[in-house]
Amino acid sequence: MFVKKLFWTVFLAAGLSWTTPCFAEINEMDSNFDGKVDQWQHMSADGKVVKIEYDGDFNGKVDQVEYFEGDKKLVRVEFDINQDGTMDHFQYYNARGSVGRIEKSTKMNGKIDSREIFGAGKKLEKVEFDDNGDGVFETVQFYNDQEKLVRLESDANGDGKTDRWSYFSGGNQIDHTAFDTDANGKPDQWQYYEKGGPLGAF
Numbered sequence: 001m002f003v004k005k006l007f008w009t010v011f012l013a014a015g016l017s018w019t020t021p022c023f024a025e026i027n028e029m030d031s032n033f034d035g036k037v038d039q040w041q042h043m044s045a046d047g048k049v050v051k052i053e054y055d056g057d058f059n060g061k062v063d064q065v066e067y068f069e070g071d072k073k074l075v076r077v078e079f080d081i082n083q084d085g086t087m088d089h090f091q092y093y094n095a096r097g098s099v100g101r102i103e104k105s106t107k108m109n110g111k112i113d114s115r116e117i118f119g120a121g122k123k124l125e126k127v128e129f130d131d132n133g134d135g136v137f138e139t140v141q142f143y144n145d146q147e148k149l150v151r152l153e154s155d156a157n158g159d160g161k162t163d164r165w166s167y168f169s170g171g172n173q174i175d176h177t178a179f180d181t182d183a184n185g186k187p188d189q190w191q192y193y194e195k196g197g198p199l200g201a202f
Contacts, residue, residue: 032058048072061085073097082108098122111135124149136160160184 028042038058042051049072054064064082076098079089088108094100102116109195115137124147128137139154152166161178165187173195178187184189 006132034058036060055081059083084108085111107133107135121145132158157183159183 004028011194012115022100025043026044028037029041030036031038036058040053041049041061042053044050048070049068051068053062054066055061056063059082061080063080063086063134065078066074067078069075074093076093077091078087079091080087081089082116086108088113090103091099092101095132098118099122100118103105103112104114104116105111106114111130111133113133114154115128116124117126117128120127123145124143126143127141127142129139129141130136131138136155137154139152142151142153144150148170149172150162150167151168153162154164154166155162156164161180161183162185164177166177167175169175174193176190176192179189179191180187181189
């Protein structure tokens with residue numbers, strides 16, 4: 001492996017481990033020995049890793065960036081999924097070192113429109129969606145401790161208040177939906193379903 005900036009360093013891709021301390025500003029590496037730099041390790045003034053950039057497909061563009069705090073504590077990873085030069089997938093790590101939140105630009109337009117929240121045991125708790133790109137998450141999916149969908153809440157009219165509640169059984173089978181048709185924050189109409197279609201509204 002080729003390293004520039006004062007010191008030789010061994011990089012372990014799977015564990016993100018650096019076995020020799022470096023005190024240069026940036027270490028540049030050629031992980032596939034093709035003569036081109038594809039990894040950049042950014043160091044703090046006191047010799048700690050603060051950021052690592054990767055060119056994962058070796059096309060000359062950074063497509064993954066990892067951010068660290070303190071003694072090599074990973075706090076965030078960013079990905080450029082569609083290789084357009086803009087990061088569109090973000091993973092945030094909690095104090096336990098596991099993913100606490102994932103944010104995505106699913107339309108690849110630079111705007112976050114999907115957010116996944118994880119709880120204890122690294123389990124998915126809820127997913128939020130910005131349906132119209134206005135920066136507000138109008139739809140929220142809630143999951144149980146088996147990571148099965150149990151409820152969906154949405155703001156259909158865009159007034160900032162939940163006006164639709166859908167309840168699920170079996171993970172993806174909708175059981176019934178409640179509607180707030182007079183915008184008072186309380187459901188006043190219900191739609192019940194059987195497998196294959198609705199039973200009726202009340």
